[in-house]
Amino acid sequence: MTLEMHAQRWGDPAAAETLPESTRALVEAFVGTRPTPSATDVALPPNGLAAEMLDPLRAALGADAVLTEDGVRRLRTRGKSTPDLLRARAGDLADAPDAVVRPGSHDDVAIVLQWAQEHRVAVVPFGGGTSVTGGLAARREGYAGLVSLDLLRLDALVAVDQESRTAVLQAGMRGPAAEAALAAHGLTLGHFPQSFEFASIGGFAATRSSGQASAGFGRFDDMVVGLRVATPAGDLVLGSAPANAAGPDLRELVLGSEGAFGVITEVTVRVRPVATQKAYEAWAFADFDAGADAMRRVIQAGLRPTVLRLSDEAETMVNLASQTAIGGEGVAGCLLVVGFEGADVAGAREAVGAVLAGAGGTALGAERGEAWVAGRFHAPYLRDSLLDVGVLVETLETATFWSRRREVYDAVRSALQASLGEKALVLCHISHVYETGCSLYFTVAAPQADDPLAQWWAAKRAASDAMIDAGATITHHHAVGTDHLPWLAREIGPVGVAMLRGVKAAVDPLLILNPGVLIP
Amino acid sequence: MTLEMHAQRWGDPAAAETLPESTRALVEAFVGTRPTPSATDVALPPNGLAAEMLDPLRAALGADAVLTEDGVRRLRTRGKSTPDLLRARAGDLADAPDAVVRPGSHDDVAIVLQWAQEHRVAVVPFGGGTSVTGGLAARREGYAGLVSLDLLRLDALVAVDQESRTAVLQAGMRGPAAEAALAAHGLTLGHFPQSFEFASIGGFAATRSSGQASAGFGRFDDMVVGLRVATPAGDLVLGSAPANAAGPDLRELVLGSEGAFGVITEVTVRVRPVATQKAYEAWAFADFDAGADAMRRVIQAGLRPTVLRLSDEAETMVNLASQTAIGGEGVAGCLLVVGFEGADVAGAREAVGAVLAGAGGTALGAERGEAWVAGRFHAPYLRDSLLDVGVLVETLETATFWSRRREVYDAVRSALQASLGEKALVLCHISHVYETGCSLYFTVAAPQADDPLAQWWAAKRAASDAMIDAGATITHHHAVGTDHLPWLAREIGPVGVAMLRGVKAAVDPLLILNPGVLIP
Incomplete structure (x- = not known):
């Protein structure tokens, strides 16, 4: 299986398939079909970084580690939300990075951050590229350029501690590689989000990912006992004990930081024996x-x-x-x-x-x-097939306490249905449960309007307002990115926003990391 | 049982007892005895706050809510570590607050913080007063005065949600009152630290307390699903879901914040049915x-x-x-x-x-x-009885991963024994366990030297160095206070310290809250 996804579609091209007849019939009956165009050979905006600016990076990291080819840049443009795919299909590659940098070590990452500070270049940490909330669509205004910091080469299992049941994984490891490396030691991480096949360990941590086996294994943040982070202000190494009372738990500031506070290079995780x-x-x-x-x-x-x-x-x-x-x-x-x-x-x-x-x-x-x-990892391929025939398919999700579950469900469902119209299908499932509450994950399928992006954003805004109005969270496991910023601000309030900004100023004073992402 | 502890001893005076003969014999055999003086009728430093400065507070909160009597101030002086008790016994009350303020509501707390900002008065949030790490010994240099913000009156069970198994508790509720209020609904919190009888809900949250039943119920931070906090920058309300991916978990910044980021006024906790x-x-x-x-x-x-x-x-x-x-x-x-x-x-x-x-x-x-x-809550009374006969008794604790348990145990134990001498008893237990590691809790008993404070600090420094040198945490459940600052700085490093300072600057820009506590 390739780790490089198609620029306009999910996953491994070899695993894609045409829409099953049964589904096509269902689609035609409920929403109709209308082919979505798929632009080919779209030219990227030119690399805006002068060669002499990249020279010191090439000298420090090796020429192979700094890439400016269109093919590489295209595959590092935005993530895999439906709006991302629709814009890619429409030939809009305005967010393409100027260059893709592939550090080979933690120290390489630190070098890139120092270089970016000197040249005021925006840096977008890139793991599996599976963000569905605009987490890779950083702002570039005010910067000399924007580089995608691709952690692909940080793909090693660094250490295993059988007695403590912990393992140290480099951040660029993808889900299957991490599981395979641990399986060689009789261990498993047990983290299986829908993006498992492509997403990375660092991305799981940076976005507070939650996998399909969260009832038994917990969320990814439950699994993390230690972190190594390169920040513009220097290195941060956390995780002196399973738990402690040594002040606020700073691990919980790195978890969910979406590349805005630093670049996670290693994650120490709790592991368990492989199930027999x-x-x-x-x-x-x-x-x-x-x-x-x-x-x-x-x-x-x-x-x-x-x-x-x-x-x-x-x-x-x-x-x-x-x-x-x-x-x-x-x-x-x-x-x-x-x-x-x-x-x-x-x-x-x-x-x-x-x-x-x-x-x-x-x-x-x-x-x-x-x-x-x-079929647990298959839904994103189905989305591509449905987009092909003109069906707008997208998901969003929230979480709430048990006593508010019904109210939140009704509110979000009604908002989506009202916005997308009666022909839209609005589906929901609960896939993450806690003693005190649960997630609610919505999928919609609707006939695409003339402007499907505007159509979706209207529905998304209505659903997001409904979540926050009902006291639920803007996201249980998709993170904030750029798409959720206004609702995050409502959820945590001005003092919460001030706390995030205070941390940002401390670790990234020149604001080079993922500008415009996470922090309202 | 009274909630007011003796200024020089632990707990309820009625529950104190003289040393059992068996223990006295053991003490004499191992360490000898040497009576510790206990100063009486020591005068407090005068209240340094002018009456006209306190008048607006009295007007806003009521005259009963602002107390300057020596008796009240004496009982809000420092916490209950052995050094705290030794200094109180020696008549050293230099850290007494100028006044004790008792807000009756969240809004009252916000008023006190605004008043303190205007007048540049240091504010020490006070729950049960059971800190053993100097968490109540804030710095007063550079301030017009120092008030103890006693949350005693915030003692209500605000709400119970049987379906979600959550309850909202005001921060000043002590352990037994919280359990009694929940028991009326058939529920329990399940948090039983040794300080349970006196410590408060807000204090449990602010210090990341961990109770004796943590194996089954989890740490206090595991129990918290929501927080209401008054900060100098405004209100902060967190807890929109059991868990989420809406950025860093800001609850984890309030947990362990030891009154330095804000005053916790309400805590929403996970509860469980009373055990039958x-x-x-x-x-x-x-x-x-x-x-x-x-x-x-x-x-x-x-x-x-x-x-x-x-x-x-x-x-x-x-x-x-x-x-x-x-x-x-x-x-x-x-x-x-x-x-x-x-x-x-x-x-x-x-x-x-x-x-x-x-x-x-x-x-x-x-x-x-x-x-x-x-006997689970009795040890602090025994400490008083041992101090009475001249035995230096104190505890300290850490946590580490299973594979490092033996090394950390040996290192800390050796450091204590070497510092306190061969006649010292050094005891240890493990009382908190995780899949990946455990706590190590040490108790020492040694013949008091001429300067028992210097004797203890030397031992404490040696043990703390041993913990950090071995990669363990400076505290599993006693928090940072003032005593652990240098080792916290080593544990989280300069970038970690910068993050704490960044948050502090955002929520308490005039630095009125618990100055000198928590943040290196």
Whole structure:
């Protein structure tokens, strides 16, 4: 599998596929089709950095580490949100970096930051390039240029501590490479977001990623015990203990910092033994409320299945309709997928099953659970296929406390439906649960308007307002980027914004790192 | 029970007791005795704040809310470390606040902060007054005066959310009051540090407290889902979701901020149902290594007993010798206490027991476990009794990863023994465990030198250097205060210190809050 994604599409071109007939039929019935153009051979804006400005970098890092070819720059332009893809398809590459720099070590990163400060060049740290919130679309006004700091070469497993169950991973390691390197030691990280195949360890940390197995393994921020960061003000090394009372936990300032406070070069993570048993199964619930209540009971009973994922009525219908392999018979209500991974999962299955049955669930067996596992990283490819036929597909997500779940769900769903119109499909699932609350992840599919970007931003603004008005968060696991700035400001208030700015001024006084990202 | 502690001793005067004969005999045999003086009727430094300066506060908050009586000021002077007690016993009350202000609401707190900014008065937030790291000994040079901001009146349970299992507690609530208020709703917080009977909810948050039941309930910072904070720059309200990716987690900047970034007025905490079953039991292990390894196996197996606590050989010997009620027969090696609380603890007991037995443990039954529970908050009273007879008693603690536990233990223990001499007893226990590591909590008892303060600081410096040299943290759950500043600076490095200063400048630009505390 390649690590280089197509500039206008998700993932590995070899893994892409045309829209399954069943889905195409569904699309035509519900939203109609309208082909989306896909620009080819679009010229990039010229590299605005003079060669003599790049010479010292080439001298310090090696000529191979500083790239200005159009192909390389094109693939470092923005991320993989639907607006990003639509703009790339329309030939808009205005955000392309002037150059791509590939440091080979932590010290190389520090050199780049010093160089960027001297020349007032904006630096965009780049891991897997999978941001869906504009996290790679830094502001370039006021800078001599903008370089993409591609951490691809920082791809080593640095150390394993079997007794403490920790491992030190370089930030540029992608998900599969990290899992493979750990598996050689009998260990797993257990972090499987939808972007797993392409996203990087540093990106997981910088964006507070949360994986599909978060019920059992926790969020990525739960896994981090240490960080090594190059900042314009110097190096920062954190993680002297699993937990401590030595002041505010500065690790939590680096986690979620989206490249605006420093460049994460190494992450020390908690790891666990590779599971020897895996079992996935599905359950049906009468409706979304009943299913959500069952999830709440499981997690509040202290049970921690590896995966807990509930689709609302609409998502259940669409997902089952598109899963032709598992037959056309319907599931009344909502589908819940539960996964168990470990050394011996029988006890956990029995305990969770008892709670789910007690909450009104109907066991559907393994087939639909395993189907979910098989397709767990596939949705972004499906989005490309739907964009190809003129369907606007995008996702957004939030989290709230259990007692507000229904209100938040209704508010966001209504806002999306009202903005996108009656022909739009609005789907939702809960895929991350806590004792006190849960995530809500929305997917929309709507006929593309003449200006699909304006169409989407209107819907996104309406949904984001609904989240904040309801007291929920602007993002459970997609980070802030540039897209969420106004709502982050509302969520944390002016004093919260002042705290972020205070940290920024301390570690990046010349504001070279990811300008315009994260900090309102 | 009173909430007002004696100025020179721990806790409720009615609960104090003279040294048990068995302990006195042990003390005489090992360290000798030498009575410590206890100054009485020491005059306080005069209140340096002019009446007209306090008048606007009295007008805004009520005359009862601004106190300048010596008795009230005396009880707000420093905390409860052994140096604090020794200085109080010696009649040194130089750190007494000029006035004690008792706000009745969040808005009152905001008024006090604005007043303090106008008049350049240092403000020391005061919860239970149980700091053992100089957290209440703020610098007063450069200020017009210093007031203790006593949160005693903020003592309400504001809200309970049974579905989300959260509760909103005002910051001045003490541990027992919070538990009693929650128990009326069938809920418990589960936070039981040794200071539980006196310390406050706000203090738990501000110092990242960790309780004796942290194995099962987590640290206090794990329990916090929301915070309301009054800062000199304005209000800060955090906690829109159980977890999110909306930038750095600013809650983690308030947690551990020790009153230097703002005054916490409300804390939203995760709560759990009151346990209907409780079982405590003891196990014996051949030595500290074997016991620590057993704890590691328990926690890495995913088991979460409520309490896990292992004493090293020396602490095991001393504790059992002083527990005359449970007989004089010895325990070979090290004693481990395990506690289980919940709706049904049988399964957990069986699972944990199997791991402990498999790790070489010998089950000792319930008696010694229950004896530990009965005396769990008593040690500070024993310290007073030992200080009375001239024994220097103090504690310090750290945390590290499992693979470094032995090295850190040896280094800190050797440093203490070398500094305090061969007659000193150096005891240790592990009372907080994580998948990746554990705490190490040391208690020393030594014959007091002519200058016991100098004697202690030399030992403390040696132990602190040993912790940082070994890569461990300067504190697992006692916070930074003023005592740990140089080692915090080493632990987080200059960039970490710059981050703290950046936040401080953003929220407290005139530096009125707890000057000299937390920030190196």
